[in-house]
Amino acid sequence: MTEQSLETRDMLLNVGPAHPAMHGIVRIITRLEAEVIREADVEIGYLHRGFEKMSEEVPFNGVIPYTDRLNYVSPLINNMGYCMAVEKLLGLTVPERCHYIRVLMSEISRVCDHLTCIGATAMELGAFTVFLYMIKAREFLWELVEEVTGARLTISYCRVGGVKADLPGDFAGRAQEAIRQTREVLKEVDKLLTRNRIFVDRMKATGKITQEEAVSYGITGPFLRSTGVSFDVRKAQPYAIYDRLKFEVPLGVHGDNLDRYYVRMEEMEQAMRMVEQCLAQMPPGPVGVSPETGEPIPAAEMVDKAKRGEIHSIAGRAAVTDPTLEGSGQSAHPAIGAAEKRVFLPPKEDTYGNIEGLMQHFKLVMFGHGIRPPKGEVYFPVEGANGELGFYVVSDGSDKAYRVRVRPPCFTIMAALPRLLQGDMMADVVPTFGSVNMIGGELDR
Amino acid sequence: MTGYFLIKLALASVVFFGVLNLAGLHTWVERKQSALMQDRIGANRASILGLRLFGIFHPLADAVKMFTKEDFIPAGADRFLHTLAPFVSIFFALAAFAGIPFGDRLAVGGQMIELQVAKIDVALLYIFAMLSLGIYGVILAGFASRSNYAMLGSLRACAQMLSYEIVLGVSIIGVVMVFGTLDLQEMVRAQGKYFLGVVPLWGVVLQPAAFFIFLTAALAETKRVPFDLPEGESEIVGYFVEYSGMKFGMFFMTDFIETVMVACLATTLFFGGWQVPYLRPEGFFFPWGAHLAVSQLTYVLLGVGAFMLKVIVFCWLFMTIRWTLPRFRYDQLMHLGWGILFPISLANVLVTGLVLACFGNAN
Numbered sequence: 001m002t003e004q005s006l007e008t009r010d011m012l013l014n015v016g017p018a019h020p021a022m023h024g025i026v027r028i029i030t031r032l033e034a035e036v037i038r039e040a041d042v043e044i045g046y047l048h049r050g051f052e053k054m055s056e057e058v059p060f061n062g063v064i065p066y067t068d069r070l071n072y073v074s075p076l077i078n079n080m081g082y083c084m085a086v087e088k089l090l091g092l093t094v095p096e097r098c099h100y101i102r103v104l105m106s107e108i109s110r111v112c113d114h115l116t117c118i119g120a121t122a123m124e125l126g127a128f129t130v131f132l133y134m135i136k137a138r139e140f141l142w143e144l145v146e147e148v149t150g151a152r153l154t155i156s157y158c159r160v161g162g163v164k165a166d167l168p169g170d171f172a173g174r175a176q177e178a179i180r181q182t183r184e185v186l187k188e189v190d191k192l193l194t195r196n197r198i199f200v201d202r203m204k205a206t207g208k209i210t211q212e213e214a215v216s217y218g219i220t221g222p223f224l225r226s227t228g229v230s231f232d233v234r235k236a237q238p239y240a241i242y243d244r245l246k247f248e249v250p251l252g253v254h255g256d257n258l259d260r261y262y263v264r265m266e267e268m269e270q271a272m273r274m275v276e277q278c279l280a281q282m283p284p285g286p287v288g289v290s291p292e293t294g295e296p297i298p299a300a301e302m303v304d305k306a307k308r309g310e311i312h313s314i315a316g317r318a319a320v321t322d323p324t325l326e327g328s329g330q331s332a333h334p335a336i337g338a339a340e341k342r343v344f345l346p347p348k349e350d351t352y353g354n355i356e357g358l359m360q361h362f363k364l365v366m367f368g369h370g371i372r373p374p375k376g377e378v379y380f381p382v383e384g385a386n387g388e389l390g391f392y393v394v395s396d397g398s399d400k401a402y403r404v405r406v407r408p409p410c411f412t413i414m415a416a417l418p419r420l421l422q423g424d425m426m427a428d429v430v431p432t433f434g435s436v437n438m439i440g441g442e443l444d445r
Numbered sequence: 446m447t448g449y450f451l452i453k454l455a456l457a458s459v460v461f462f463g464v465l466n467l468a469g470l471h472t473w474v475e476r477k478q479s480a481l482m483q484d485r486i487g488a489n490r491a492s493i494l495g496l497r498l499f500g501i502f503h504p505l506a507d508a509v510k511m512f513t514k515e516d517f518i519p520a521g522a523d524r525f526l527h528t529l530a531p532f533v534s535i536f537f538a539l540a541a542f543a544g545i546p547f548g549d550r551l552a553v554g555g556q557m558i559e560l561q562v563a564k565i566d567v568a569l570l571y572i573f574a575m576l577s578l579g580i581y582g583v584i585l586a587g588f589a590s591r592s593n594y595a596m597l598g599s600l601r602a603c604a605q606m607l608s609y610e611i612v613l614g615v616s617i618i619g620v621v622m623v624f625g626t627l628d629l630q631e632m633v634r635a636q637g638k639y640f641l642g643v644v645p646l647w648g649v650v651l652q653p654a655a656f657f658i659f660l661t662a663a664l665a666e667t668k669r670v671p672f673d674l675p676e677g678e679s680e681i682v683g684y685f686v687e688y689s690g691m692k693f694g695m696f697f698m699t700d701f702i703e704t705v706m707v708a709c710l711a712t713t714l715f716f717g718g719w720q721v722p723y724l725r726p727e728g729f730f731f732p733w734g735a736h737l738a739v740s741q742l743t744y745v746l747l748g749v750g751a752f753m754l755k756v757i758v759f760c761w762l763f764m765t766i767r768w769t770l771p772r773f774r775y776d777q778l779m780h781l782g783w784g785i786l787f788p789i790s791l792a793n794v795l796v797t798g799l800v801l802a803c804f805g806n807a808n
Contacts, residue, residue: 013593021679035597035775124679126670126772132483192769198671199771426597427680427774 010038013426017046021124021430025440028417028433032426040421042414047440055404059370060086060160063404068154070406071442073116074109074385076102076145078442079158084239085380085391086160089373090343096283098162098336099240104278105157106382107271108145108175111182112138113385113437114222114264114271121261121434122193125202130189137185140178147174160371161344162337172279179272186268193261203258207420207432210255217419218412221387222267223436226252226259233383245277260435343371370399377403386410386437408442448556456562460542468701469504471760475701476503478761479768511694519591519687526589531688531695534582538702541575544568545709546630548719548749549726552741560719560749561630568629569621572710573614576666579699580606583668583675583684586696590687598684601775602668602675608782609665609672615790616658619797620714623651633718637725643732645722648715654793656715658786663707664763665782668700671770674778708759716755719748 011032016022025046031039051070055063067078080102087094094102119134142152147168149155157164193199209219211227224231232249234242250266252259298320305314337344341360350357363369373395381390387409394403413436420432473488477499480487489500496502518527546568548560565571580603587599621627624635638646649656665672676683685696712718723731724747728738739747773781 011593011596013597020682032597035601122771126673126677126679127770128479128670129483129768130771132485136484193771196771198773198777201777202771202774425774425776427674427677427772430680 008033015429017043021433023120023438023440026414026438026443028421028429030421030426030429035426037421037424037426037429040418042417044414045444047444049441049445051445052404052406056401059399060373060401061371063401064158065154065156068156069441070408070445071113071384071386071389071439072153073439074106074113075153075155076105076109076149076157077382077384077389079156080106080240081380081382081384081389082391082393083158083160084382085378085393086371086373088378088380089376089393089395090160090340090371091374092161092340092343094162095336096241097166100278100282101163101167101336102158103240103242103245104175104275104282105145105148107274107278108141110271110385111268111275112141112145114268115141115182117385117434117437118189118261118264121257121431122189122199124430124434125199127192127199130192133185133189133192137182140181144171144175144178147171159337159344161340166336172282175275175279179275182272183269186265190265194265200258202427203261203431204256205254206257206424206428207260207435208254208256209416209420213416213419214255217416219387219416220412221384221409222260222263223387223413225249226263227255228253233381233388237381239380239382241278241281244281245274247271247274257431257435368399372397372399381407384409384442386413386439386442389442406442406445408445410436410438410443414438414443452556452558453562456558456560457543460545460547460562461539464539464542464702464705465698467705467756467760468698469508470501471701471705472507472697473501473504474760475764475767476500478764482765482768508694511691514690516692517687517689521591522687523589523591526585527687528692530582530585530589531685531692531699532582533585534579534699535695535702537575537579537582538699538706541572541579541706542709544572544575544629545706545713546633546718547709547752548745549634551745559630560745564630565628567627569617569627569632572629572706573610576703576706577610579703580610582696582699586688587684590684592687594681594686595684597681598675598677598686601677601681602684604775605665605672605674605778605782606668608779609662612782612786612790613659613662613666615787615794616655616662617714618794619652619655619790620648622794622797622801623648629713629718633713633720636717637720639723639732645717645720647717647720652715652793652797654789655797656711658790658793659715660711661786662782663711664766665778667703667707667763669704669763670767671772672778673772674775677772704760704763705756708756708763711759712752712755718755719752721747721751724748 013030013032014027015030016027017025022028027043027046029041029043030037049069051066054066058066063082064079067082068075070078083102115134115138119131119138122134123131145155146152148171149157149164209217209223209227211229214224214227215229220231220233228251230249230251233239234247235249247270248266250263250270252263297314297317302314302317341363343364345351345364346357346360351361352358364371375395375397377392377394379390379392381388383389388407389409390407392403392405392407393401396402417433417436420436421429424432476488479485487500488503489497491497491500491502491506493502493505518524543562544565546559546561550557550559552558561568563571583602583606584599587595587597587602590596620632624632626632626635632648636645636647640646640650644650668675676685685693688696723729724739724744726741726744728736728744730736
């Protein structure tokens with residue numbers, strides 16, 4: 001008997017950059033032995049847009065639309081993080097109601113983000129129905145977001161020192177209804193997945209990471225919490241009004257895909273509870289036309305009456321301005337924007353009505369003026385949907401940031417991805433990569 | 446002799462076009478069914494002269510699209526094998542239908558016509574042989590495409606389909622033992638008996654364990670979720686990743702045809718084929734004593750209708766399974782096949798054998 005040796009070679013498989021499981025654009029070069037991944041190399045940067053450099057070129061408020069495009073599934077959290085960083089630099093506090101609105105909107109965004117993440121993972125595992133259920137639930141929430149911000153994806157809702165506009169009048173009722181519907185969907189999904197043997201088998205013990213490793217990679221968010229480390233920026237370093245809300249930080253044990261699924265599912269419930277608490281605790285503030293101001297009357301009529309000296313009949317009444325004129329109903333601003341002339345635009349009535357308002361307006365919008373934080377640097381972390389989302393802003397005293405640096409939560413997780421994939425099977429790339437919840441915009445900036 | 450050929454030709458074309466249309470309609474029903482399950486509307490745009498009919502023309506539109514698309518063969522691929530693969534796939538899938546009996550004998554002009562394209566006394570073996578040959582299409586597609594993804598897909602397909610073929614084979618040994626024949630027509634006739642005169646003694650009643658194993662293994666044979674590893678569209682895109690146009694369409698159709706095939710087999714082996722409960726050639730004999738006479742033609746047509754209905758119900762069942770479950774992983778699939786289903790089906794054969802040996806032929 002002669003001994004024959006069969007020559008075997010490992011297969012190099014390029015997963016991505018255009019591959020159905022690679023959300024956004026990323027490339028994983030894998031070395032496969034049959035179906036087992038021996039080595040994986042992650043190549044990122046396909047969506048690099050130079051966010052940080054662009055932020056040095058535009059005024060402070062001009063950065064906000066760019067932050068929308070970081071984590072585009074939960075842009076409100078990015079908005080909030082950036083604005084709070086600049087506010088910290090300026091040393092100003094925003095009104096109570098503004099805090100509540102920001103927190104409420106970020107928690108809604110967190111639910112959206114987790115819905116997308118779990119839905120996409122399930123879809124890539126073949127459970128397409130779950131994905132569509134999740135997207136349906138996200139739709140309920142996005143309708144809310146659209147109602148508040150006027151946009152679905154690139155919402156640019158926050159401003160340095162406040163938010164763009166107050167919540168619409170009937171918001172509380174609609175939000176409660178949307179939450180109720182979302183809970184129903186989640187219950188349905190829970191039935192479809194949580195005790196589904198195939199799903200559990202696919203998720204269990206894949207993409208495993210230990211506590212020590214997760215910490216040493218600098219991983220945060222649901223990914224870290226799935227290993228059992230209780231770190232949540234909202235608890236560790238409460239910002240805005242998170243210290244007033246009651247919520248729990250769900251923790252996993254094994255640090256595998258299944259635990260990450262559990263953690264995300266529970267976090268959604270916690271986030272929805274926070275939304276409810278925000279709605280209940282939200283301090284009142286004028287929404288729309290306040291009762292003290294009378295019926296608005298057409299501007300021309302107001303001018304005529306004023307000319308005739310009928311001052312009393314127009315006292316306390318607002319003029320109906322062009323609906324495209326932002327600020328026609330901005331008596332609401334005091335409740336949602338800082339009463340800080342250095343940062344927040346005055347109501348349009350003031351801009352057009354008195355010289356102080358006009359000056360304030362132009363000092364903020366004119367080239368070479370604008371928001372000018374004092375010299376200094378700040379780092380402000382918020383709990384993004386994927387983990388700690390930090391903004392590091394350096395100001396040299398001019399109207400533009402000297403340097404803006406983002407700490408994207410999924411960057412550190414992507415760094416650990418080759419380690420996570422090693423030894424798993426080719427088919428495990430999908431759930432592991434899904435639970436990383438890589439968002440190209442945030443990762444590549 | 447000419448008459449014989451004409452009859453066979455007619456039967457073959459009925460089955461051929463019937464199956465193709467069923468598979469085509471299946472794509473539409475599938476889209477609608479999944480839409481229903483997922484709170485969507487589903488395909489409803491295709492129209493002919495403004496007539497939409499809930500999008501029933503989508504299969505037509507798809508066919509037109511497939512035929513007019515560029516037929517692309519990647520550089521470095523084996524052109525001949527690459528082209529051959531989809532034909533192999535679809536040919537054997539269609540050829541297998543020749544063995545399926547879809548009705549009882551029909552008397553036309555004094556001639557008794559078996560409603561089965563090819564009267565083969567080992568039809569079951571024939572069908573299994575055809576299905577096994579169909580795997581060659583998948584294997585060729587993967588190997589001839591010169592793509593790592595396609596290669597992985599066809600490797601998976603090989604392993605999966607060969608393993609499950611064995612489970613499938615063993616699971617129906619019990620049925621064959623009970624009915625004592627490999628002739629499907631005879632098998633269906635044998636299912637026309639009743640337990641205590643009430644419960645039809647269909648395969649599923651006699652061999653429940655075999656039925657569930659068969660259903661699972663058969664689902665795996667169709668390469669659809671939760672067994673769609675060879676395709677695994679979000680992992681490796683599939684063994685047909687390098688195919689376009691109608692060649693892709695053929696693979697696509699093969700999946701549907703195989704689904705119909707498996708539904709036909711499940712119906713024939715376990716759900717009495719064309720048997721209508723309490724219907725005998727002379728008419729209905731209900732267990733409570735009522736009797737309703739029907740003509741021979743009605744009897745046969747009722748049988749064909751019942752067969753169709755059962756097949757459609759099975760197709761629908763597969764669809765709902767497909768849109769509910771996620772996909773297995775390769776090692777889990779192998780474990781399910783070899784570690785769970787195979788021993789159970791062997792045990793089933795053993796138990797069936799023992800029962801038959803002790804109590805004689807149950808029939």
